[in-house]
């Protein structure tokens with residue numbers, strides 16, 4: 001039976017960070033990473049649209065969901081500067097876009113490669129294509145399949161995008177040791193909405209404010225670039241509010257968020273009066289994406305896109321303003337774990353020591369990454385959580 005000092009279950013962001021910091025802490029121990037995929041870091045390649053937004057210049061617990069006191073303790077040990085220098089030491093120069101940090105080469109593969117190369121060069125074993133079904137406590141350590149380890153770090157991720165490896169199996173491993181797991185839900189996911197009105201908008205991007213309503217009550221709001229799809233609405237602001245969305249709620253889309261309703265209406269009247277001969281289909285060009293005109297005019301009761309501005313009724317004009325300022329769509333659900341970027345919920349934090357990430361129930365057992373009951377908004381925070389908890393767990397396990 002192969003014996004390890006530290007075995008890490010899951011070769012994702014948290015597991016790889018744990019291995020790097022364990023090796024840096026102690027060059028004399030045997031470290032292995034058990035990964036079900038045929039290679040490690042599969043998800044990292046898909047992050048940030050292939051660019052990997054790996055941390056943020058403004059890391060605070062305000063951007064995380066979960067026990068803030070616990071998150072604060074983790075972030076005080078591993079903040080932005082720690083993330084930057086962790087990767088700088090592995091060869092990554094960074095660039096910043098509105099606070100979001102990317103590798104300067106703009107390639108997520110750079111982050112995956114620098115971790116994999118460091119670990120290969122520093123004698124960490126990759127035990128790939130190995131699915132961990134159970135971890136058993138023995139007298140002097142743990143049995144993981146046919147492997148033995150003195151210490152185990154479980155970093156098997158959540159349930160988001162199982163095609164990349166994380167299928168929720170890690171939760172059961174912790175439950176077998178008496179740890180509690182909260183309800184797991186999708187977060188950072190596109191929303192399915194009724195599509196009768198938006199059908200013609202498929203593929204259209206707009207800078208918008210989106211707001212989620214439960215009857216009259218506003219539940220969440222955000223703004224940024226959205227994308228209309230054949231099933232509903234996508235884009236970062238939609239993903240940010242998706243964790244609160246439930247079937248039966250409504251999504252309000254404001255495609256002119258910098259204009260008040262009155263200003264939007266005045267702008268449309270201004271166009272109608274100054275360009276009376278212009279056809280409806282062309283009238284809104286320069287104000288919103290041209291493709292919006294067709295479904296908007298239909299919704300506004302304008303018979304054809306060839307109807308000239310001078311023939312618009314007051315009701316048509318008011319309806320156009322309403323469409324652009326307050327397009328109201330019924331939420332049918334979300335796009336599921338298959339498409340979510342993270343899972344909300346996880347192994348309860350009160351079972352762990354935030355200074356070490358060690359279990360309070362089982363000595364020498366550690367947790368790191370998305371498997372824990374913490375998730376965050378878009379912007380590099382979820383990966384930061386994975387690096388931070390991984391680095392803390394790896395370092396303390398290696399001591």
Ligand SMILES: Cc1cc2nc3c(=O)[nH]c(=O)nc-3n(C[C@H](O)[C@H](O)[C@H](O)COP(=O)(O)OP(=O)(O)OC[C@H]3O[C@@H](n4cnc5c(N)ncnc54)[C@H](O)[C@@H]3O)c2cc1C
Pocket residue numbers: 009010011012013014015034035036037040041042043044046047048049052053054055130131132133155156157158160161164165166167168169170340341342368369370371379380381382383384386
């Ligand atoms: C498309 C996409 C884009 C994203 N973009 C960003 C971004 O730009 N910035 C950001 O901050 N966050 C981003 N995220 C979120 C971020 O990638 C995750 O929060 C982060 O990768 C979680 O790291 P982790 O190591 O905890 O889990 P994972 O990365 O999911 O890794 C878990 C690993 O464990 C393995 N595993 C699971 N179960 C077992 C088992 N039973 N036996 C053996 N191995 C197992 C899996 O195969 C996987 O390799 C994105 C997510 C997705 C899906």
